[in-house]
Amino acid sequence: MTETIQVGAEVPDFTLNTYEPQTGDFGSVSLSDLKSAGKWTILFFYPADFTFV
Amino acid sequence: MGAELITVSCDTHFTHLAWHTVEKELADVKFKMGSDKTGDLARQFGVYLGDDGLALRGTFVIAPDGRLLFSEVNFLNVGRNVDELMRKFKAALYVAKKDEGIPPTWNEEGDLTLKPSAKMVGKVHEALSNDGNPT
Numbered sequence: 001m002t003e004t005i006q007v008g009a010e011v012p013d014f015t016l017n018t019y020e021p022q023t024g025d026f027g028s029v030s031l032s033d034l035k036s037a038g039k040w041t042i043l044f045f046y047p048a049d050f051t052f053v
Numbered sequence: 054m055g056a057e058l059i060t061v062s063c064d065t066h067f068t069h070l071a072w073h074t075v076e077k078e079l080a081d082v083k084f085k086m087g088s089d090k091t092g093d094l095a096r097q098f099g100v101y102l103g104d105d106g107l108a109l110r111g112t113f114v115i116a117p118d119g120r121l122l123f124s125e126v127n128f129l130n131v132g133r134n135v136d137e138l139m140r141k142f143k144a145a146l147y148v149a150k151k152d153e154g155i156p157p158t159w160n161e162e163g164d165l166t167l168k169p170s171a172k173m174v175g176k177v178h179e180a181l182s183n184d185g186n187p188t
Binding site: 003004005006007008009010011012014016017018019020021022026027029031034035038039040041042043044045046047048049050 | 055056057058059060061062063064065066067068069070071072073076079082083084085086087088089090093094095097098099100102106107108109110111112113114115116117118119120121122123124129138142145146
């Protein structure tokens with residue numbers, strides 16, 4: 001059982017496959033890349049595609 | 054503003070493409086759509102509903118140093134309000150620059166903040182009604 005990440009704690013690195021509407025292509029995004037770019041990351045979970053956001 | 058918003062569900066990126074292509078409401082939405090097919094990431098953030106393979110409506114803001122700065126989780130049928138998200142995100146950006154307290158009345162830079170000090174203890178009410186200065 002994985003521990004839930006608490007607010008204030010460090011988020012372990014992750015990589016996700018993506019669909020990127022900007023280019024109309026597939027790609028991937030990782031937290032480590034965003035961190036080295038000095039960016040904030042906002043994860044916006046929703047139940048499933050074809051449901052309302 | 055130096056932030057990357059990634060929408061995430063437990064669908065594949067193929068389904069993301071299909072949905073984004075079909076649903077006209079998404080035509081102007083240009084955020085990257087992440088696939089958490091295994092639910093591993095959703096599980097780490099405590100938003101995975103294993104029985105259904107769905108993710109709760111969770112928003113998580115991670116600072117450039119990798120720390121989780123705030124989270125908000127709604128149940129399935131409650132949509133999120135972007136203004137609420139932006140207020141908290143702007144607050145997180147602000148306190149990352151300045152060691153000040155953000156009162157609930159704060160909406161954007163320039164609004165009243167609180168500077169923690171010994172004088173402030175027990176005097177928050179006075180400070181809020183006197184330009185941030187406890188009296």
